[in-house]
Amino acid sequence: MVRERGRSGRSGQPCRGARGGPPFRPVGRRHARAGRRGGVSAELAFGDVTCVRGGRALFEGLSFALAPGGAARVTGANGAGKSSLLRIAAGLLRPVSGGVQREGAVALLAEQAALDGDATLAEAVGFWARIDGRPDAVTGALEAVGLSAIADAPVRILSTGQRRRGGLARVVASGAPIWLLDEPASGLDAPAVGQVEALIARHRAEGGIALVATHQPLDLPGAQEIAL
Numbered sequence: 001m002v003r004e005r006g007r008s009g010r011s012g013q014p015c016r017g018a019r020g021g022p023p024f025r026p027v028g029r030r031h032a033r034a035g036r037r038g039g040v041s042a043e044l045a046f047g048d049v050t051c052v053r054g055g056r057a058l059f060e061g062l063s064f065a066l067a068p069g070g071a072a073r074v075t076g077a078n079g080a081g082k083s084s085l086l087r088i089a090a091g092l093l094r095p096v097s098g099g100v101q102r103e104g105a106v107a108l109l110a111e112q113a114a115l116d117g118d119a120t121l122a123e124a125v126g127f128w129a130r131i132d133g134r135p136d137a138v139t140g141a142l143e144a145v146g147l148s149a150i151a152d153a154p155v156r157i158l159s160t161g162q163r164r165r166g167g168l169a170r171v172v173a174s175g176a177p178i179w180l181l182d183e184p185a186s187g188l189d190a191p192a193v194g195q196v197e198a199l200i201a202r203h204r205a206e207g208g209i210a211l212v213a214t215h216q217p218l219d220l221p222g223a224q225e226i227a228l
C-alpha cells in the first residue's frame, strides 16, 4: 500500500525523461479545501498535469481537485492512460509537467491484487495491514468485501472476482483516506459490484476520497468525470 503525504511531480518514475513539473499549489477555496477524516486531512488535486509514455502524450494539462467525500471516475479506451493517471496520483509515476497535491495516506488497488498466492487470504491481507500499522483491521475488511467465509483459503485457489475483492480488502484495511481504484469492479458479479459501490459510498461518507478508473458502469453519485 502506498502511503504518501505531499506533492508529486518530483518523485516516482518519470513519465518521460527526467524532467519533473513544478510543485502545484492549488489556488482558492475550490481547490484548497482539505478536510479531516479520523484526524487526518485529505485532499487530492492535479494541476495542469501532462503525462507522456512511450513517446505518446496520454493526457495534457489535466486539472481537478477532490476534497473529503469527493470522487472522480476516470474513463477512456484501452491504453488511454487511466492506470498511468492513478500511478501519478499515487506518486509512483512522475508527470512531465504539472503537479499533484496530496494530503493524506493513499491506498492503491492496481490491476494486480499483489496478494501472496501461497498465503491464506487473511494472511495475505494481514501482511499489508501490518505494514500499514493496522493488523486488527483484517477481519473487518474481509467482512466488508464479503470474504469472511474464505478467510482461511489459500489465495491461489481464489476465483478472479474473489481475488479482486481480496485486493479491495487490502484497501479497506489500510485505513487510508485516499483510495485509488483501478478497475475495482473487474470480474465481479452484480451483487459484488453493488457491494463495491456501497463500500466507496461509505468511505466517502466518512470523509474519504475515491479516484476510480473503470470501464464498467459504477454508481458514484456526484463524481467528477475525467474522460481520457
Ligand SMILES: Nc1ncnc2c1ncn2[C@@H]1O[C@H](COP(=O)(O)OP(=O)(O)OP(=O)(O)O)[C@@H](O)[C@H]1O
Pocket: 053, 054, 058, 076, 077, 078, 079, 080, 081, 082, 083, 084, 085
Ligand atoms: N512502462 C511503460 N513504458 C512505456 N509505455 C508504457 C508503460 N506502461 C504503460 N505504457 C503505455 O502507456 C499507455 C497507457 O497505459 P495505461 O495502462 O495507463 O492505459 P489504461 O487506460 O489504463 O489502459 P487499459 O484500459 O487497457 O487498462 C499505453 O499505450 C501503454 O502501452
